[in-house]
Amino acid sequence: MKDETAQQGLLISPIKNGTVIDHITGGEALNVLKIIGITGTTHECLSVATNVKSRIMGKKDIVKIENRELREEEVDRIALIAPNASINIIRDYKVFEKKGVTIPALLVGIVRCPNPGCISNTNEPIQSRFEVVPNGLHCLYCDWVITRDITGHII
Amino acid sequence: MTHIISIRDLKREEIDFLLSEAGRIQERCFDEHALNGKILALLFFEPSTRTRMSFEAAMARLGGTSLSVGSVEASSMAKGETLADTIRVVSGYADAIVLRHPKEGAARLASEFASVPVINAGDGAGQHPSQTLLDLYTIRQSMPLERIRIGLLGDLRYGRTAHSLAYALSLYHATIFSITPTGLELPDALVRELAAHGTEVICCDNVEDVVRDLDVLYVTRIQRERFPDSASYFKVASSYRITPELLTGVKDHLIVLHPLPRVDEIDPRVDSLPYARYFEQSWNGIPVRMAMLQRVMK
Ligand SMILES: [Zn+2]
Numbered sequence: 178m179k180d181e182t183a184q185q186g187l188l189i190s191p192i193k194n195g196t197v198i199d200h201i202t203g204g205e206a207l208n209v210l211k212i213i214g215i216t217g218t219t220h221e222c223l224s225v226a227t228n229v230k231s232r233i234m235g236k237k238d239i240v241k242i243e244n245r246e247l248r249e250e251e252v253d254r255i256a257l258i259a260p261n262a263s264i265n266i267i268r269d270y271k272v273f274e275k276k277g278v279t280i281p282a283l284l285v286g287i288v289r290c291p292n293p294g295c296i297s298n299t300n301e302p303i304q305s306r307f308e309v310v311p312n313g314l315h316c317l318y319c320d321w322v323i324t325r326d327i328t329g330h331i332i
Numbered sequence: 333m334t335h336i337i338s339i340r341d342l343k344r345e346e347i348d349f350l351l352s353e354a355g356r357i358q359e360r361c362f363d364e365h366a367l368n369g370k371i372l373a374l375l376f377f378e379p380s381t382r383t384r385m386s387f388e389a390a391m392a393r394l395g396g397t398s399l400s401v402g403s404v405e406a407s408s409m410a411k412g413e414t415l416a417d418t419i420r421v422v423s424g425y426a427d428a429i430v431l432r433h434p435k436e437g438a439a440r441l442a443s444e445f446a447s448v449p450v451i452n453a454g455d456g457a458g459q460h461p462s463q464t465l466l467d468l469y470t471i472r473q474s475m476p477l478e479r480i481r482i483g484l485l486g487d488l489r490y491g492r493t494a495h496s497l498a499y500a501l502s503l504y505h506a507t508i509f510s511i512t513p514t515g516l517e518l519p520d521a522l523v524r525e526l527a528a529h530g531t532e533v534i535c536c537d538n539v540e541d542v543v544r545d546l547d548v549l550y551v552t553r554i555q556r557e558r559f560p561d562s563a564s565y566f567k568v569a570s571s572y573r574i575t576p577e578l579l580t581g582v583k584d585h586l587i588v589l590h591p592l593p594r595v596d597e598i599d600p601r602v603d604s605l606p607y608a609r610y611f612e613q614s615w616n617g618i619p620v621r622m623a624m625l626q627r628v629m630k
Contacts, residue, residue, distance in 0.1 A: 295437050296415070297441075303416070318437025319436035
């Protein structure tokens with residue numbers, strides 16, 4: 178573990194306050210940024226490392242975001258594309274809180290239903306609702322099951 | 333409060349209860365005043381005259397009154413009102429709502445906003461539980477539902493009637509023969525779900541090969557719009573046509589069902605054979621819907 182940390186140290190320097198998302202599935206870091214709403218035009222101070230060698234995962238991505246702590250629904254979205262991710266809240270250079278991500282049984286307002294005929298894609302005053310099933314995400318309105326490219330359907 | 337949105341919401345015991353109630357109703361053991369003073373709102377955002385009339389007739393036979401929305405064009409919906417608002421308003425007028433809507437999941441949404449029970453009478457290509465219940469009821473008039481061997485014939489990929497029926501029959505350990513043209517088989521996700529209930533699905537592309545094995549043959553329309561041109565449609569349609577000749581040597585108790593309207597999947601000469609039950613199936617809509625209305629409003 179020590180080696181790994183040392184290697185990371187070269188890539189990304191520690192942050193004073195903010196969030197470190199570690200153990201992201203290799204290559205998914207940019208999708209993680211997308212789903213928590215960070216784009217080229219937002220102002221977060223950010224470090225990203227992709228395809229870093231990891232003894233546990235083979236390859237992993239790491240994201241450090243300064244001065245921002247993640248909200249619960251952001252953590253839920255990350256779980257969908259990086260189920261092994263761990264989230265470290267940093268305060269004053271120290272890990273203040275460390276948590277894993279778990280895919281919630283019910284996803285409300287997080288994923289858009291791909292079925293154009295689904296009532297959740299109209300201007301009704303509702304949020305999309307999906308339950309997590311073994312082969313994907315099941316729309317609780319129209320029964321559509323998303324099995325592939327979940328990232329592409331995240332709102 | 334009880335809504336009836338999808339056949340999947342009903343446990344086997346609840347289905348059995350509704351079917352027994354329908355049976356009692358058909359034997360005229362029912363209270364004609366059971367729903368005296370109750371009002372049923374029929375919200376049909378797409379036309380389906382038979383389903384609407386059948387709910388109206390069922391309500392009238394139980395002593396209740398129905399309110400019908402006129403045409404969709406004349407309603408607030410056309411002015412851009414959300415379904416959620418329509419449902420909240422109509423909940424104040426009636427004791428239950430029957431909804432037919434072009435969007436899938438509309439009935440589920442309605443049940444979230446309604447303060448009275450909602451019965452789904454078809455949402456888009458989605459659920460239509462009263463159809464499934466009357467299919468089950470018709471089968472049960474001829475044989476016990478447990479472990480039947482049923483052939484589902486037609487477009488099973490897009491035909492949701494067949495999906496709900498297959499799902500419901502899996503609760504009764506049926507064996508399902510899926511008889512379809514290539515590309516129109518039951519969706520994989522549904523087949524896996526049926527398998528999880530211990531229901532075997534046997535795929536075949538020729539009804540002749542299996543018809544002598546069946547207790548029930550459930551015929552659905554093969555939709556023309558699923559084919560690239562009319563020549564390939566007619567080729568397929570003619571090989572999925574039920575004729576008296578095809579039915580030689582079948583089991584004596586075989587019944588042939590069809591949710592109607594039919595186009596030319598069933599030769600009219602079959603109508604006079606003892607196997608034909610599709611008109612009874614359609615009439616059975618009344619006792620089954622009476623049982624549903626009593627269930628949600630009493
Ligand atoms: Zn949907």
